[in-house]
Amino acid sequence: MSNSILSINNLSFYYQNKSMSSDKWKKILSDINMEVNQGEIVGLVGISGCGKTTLGKLIVDYFGLNDIKYKMDGNINFNYNGDKINVPSKKYRSIGISPIQMVFQDPKTSLNMRMKVYDQLKESILLKYKKENLEYDDLDAEIVSLAKMLKIESQLYYIPTNMSGGQRRRFGLAKIMAMNPKLIIADEPVASLDVSIKEQIMDVIFDLNKTKDVTLVIISHDISLLMKR
Secondary structure, three states, X not given: OOOEEEEEEEEEEEEEOOOOOOOOEEEEEEEEEEEEEOOOEEEEEOXXXXXXXXXXXXXXXXXXXXXXXXXXXXXXXXXXXXXXXXOOOHHXXXXXXXXXXXXXXXXXXXXXXXXXXXXHHHHHHHHHXXXXXXXXXXXXXXXXXXXXXXXXXXXXXXXHHHOOHHHHHHHHHHHHHOOOOOEEEEEOXXXXXXXXXXXXXXXXXXXXXXXXXXXXXXXXXXXXXXXXX
């Protein structure tokens, strides 16, 4: 019996070339097929500019949610509680908080650089539980638990501006884990970090797969990072 959580079939992607000389659709991805099973760690490796990030954004419906004009052939299906749902669809968006989340190359793009870590984690958790009335002690306990899991408990009252690159990466992962994702697309999750910090962050990411049963698709141009697991 198939344990597929994500299946991509015959996927092609086009964007509109708005240059002065052309207004035609340009094909960026062609005939992509991919199958990811529940609990797997899948590496998506290729040279810079080959379309890895574009594929990741398609999987999380980034273009549709940000009202960016594009065309797509083929389909992306996510297994949501046994129901195969096409990702760029009204049905998928009606789920609420997306069970697929993406870690972007630059963590600053998803962080409020002037808001304390504690308050941002609180916002993410309340978003997940928006239909429930959480007691302060329960909310605080979940924030602290997340911070410990991602090893940023000593930075809970920092603002991201005052955190190191590695700490911001951990914090970005904590915000995502607050929303209880089933699948994480990690796009170059250790870009621009020192070698020793890279290994620490990758250990944290792999631990999420083991301890939280989170399926991972890791985008990288560095295959050596993925060969360690």
